[in-house]
Amino acid sequence: MRNNSLRAVSKRYNITEETFESISSYWLDPQYPLKWDCFFVLPGWLKVWWQEFGADSSLYLHSVRQGDDLIGIAPLLVNGGSASFIGSPDVCDYLDFVVTPGREQDFFDSLLDNLDQQGITRLDLRTLRPDSTVSNYIEDAARNRGCEVSFHPDGVSFELDLPSTWEEYLQILKGKHRHETRRKLRRLHEAADINYRVFEEVDEVKGIMGTFLELFRESREDKTVFMSTRMESFFNSLALAMAEIKVLRLCILELDAQPAATVLCFDYNGTLYLYNSGYDPLFSSLGVGLLCKILSIKDSIQRGIKRYDFLKGEETYKYRLGGQEVPLSRCEILLT
Numbered sequence: 001m002r003n004n005s006l007r008a009v010s011k012r013y014n015i016t017e018e019t020f021e022s023i024s025s026y027w028l029d030p031q032y033p034l035k036w037d038c039f040f041v042l043p044g045w046l047k048v049w050w051q052e053f054g055a056d057s058s059l060y061l062h063s064v065r066q067g068d069d070l071i072g073i074a075p076l077l078v079n080g081g082s083a084s085f086i087g088s089p090d091v092c093d094y095l096d097f098v099v100t101p102g103r104e105q106d107f108f109d110s111l112l113d114n115l116d117q118q119g120i121t122r123l124d125l126r127t128l129r130p131d132s133t134v135s136n137y138i139e140d141a142a143r144n145r146g147c148e149v150s151f152h153p154d155g156v157s158f159e160l161d162l163p164s165t166w167e168e169y170l171q172i173l174k175g176k177h178r179h180e181t182r183r184k185l186r187r188l189h190e191a192a193d194i195n196y197r198v199f200e201e202v203d204e205v206k207g208i209m210g211t212f213l214e215l216f217r218e219s220r221e222d223k224t225v226f227m228s229t230r231m232e233s234f235f236n237s238l239a240l241a242m243a244e245i246k247v248l249r250l251c252i253l254e255l256d257a258q259p260a261a262t263v264l265c266f267d268y269n270g271t272l273y274l275y276n277s278g279y280d281p282l283f284s285s286l287g288v289g290l291l292c293k294i295l296s297i298k299d300s301i302q303r304g305i306k307r308y309d310f311l312k313g314e315e316t317y318k319y320r321l322g323g324q325e326v327p328l329s330r331c332e333i334l335l336t
């Protein structure tokens with residue numbers, strides 16, 4: 001049953017339809033105190049995903065305002081009577097709303113009221129970090145309206161607070177893994193002439209994405225299946241979009257000038273996100289896939305990055321490299 005007092009409150013706020021271009025201008029303008037902590041809802045990312053995968057859904061990209069104040073942005077897509085985040089769990093590790101700190105309750109009261117008026121009967125929100133606005137604020141707003149709310153486990157992510165030096169990082173590792181890391185690096189340098197190259201600019205990324213995609217496909221059979229023609233188009237568009245906003249780091253480990261392994265990363269707000277990787281099985285005996293990730297961590301420490309985010313998935317190497325579990329969840333809300 002709709003709570004009339006909440007509905008009266010929400011009428012003081014305006015729900016405004018937005019475009020990817022308009023929310024990009026808000027992201028770039030410091031006068032708007034929106035919290036853009038969730039990397040996977042940056043405007044450029046949302047736009048690329050929507051262009052590649054959004055054809056079967058309706059776009060609900062709206063803001064909540066109070067006069068000249070921008071309270072928050074809802075990046076949603078709609079299928080029938082159900083709304084979910086723009087994005088998908090296979091390529092977006094976690095998602096959230098973009099809200100001005102301190103205005104979360106106003107935002108969710110207004111948003112839920114508007115979704116109800118639009119005929120939306122269900123919100124399916126995934127995947128959520130424990131520090132997301134959804135995890136911390138939406139439940140009270142929904143239950144006050146008489147809505148049914150449920151949270152469910154939705155996998156785990158891994159992250160690591162980086163120390164200031166490489167030697168300090170090695171001390172974080174368990175003794176066996178510290179020894180193995182040093183041994184593998186020493187063996188790698190004994191085996192070949194090593195070059196770790198980083199590509200960041202749009203023009204150079206255009207020229208190297210083919211190498212990344214090739215190493216990605218070669219590394220595992222399931223990655224070959226995953227990288228369909230449509231997914232390849234997404235990865236190419238995403239890399240260029242992220243290079244344009246200066247957050248892309250595409251790293252290639254070369255042995256005797258031959259590409260052996262790669263990591264596709266994003267550098268944003270003091271965090272390095274390890275998004276995807278690949279390697280040439282011809283060099284698997286040298287552990288190049290793991291070592292490329294280790295060199296990415298070393299490079300991040302040297303550049304003063306504060307946190308290394310391994311993202312979703314329970315791969316063993318994340319434990320070995322010092323990653324700490326972050327539980328993720330899924331939130332479902334029945335609006336009527």
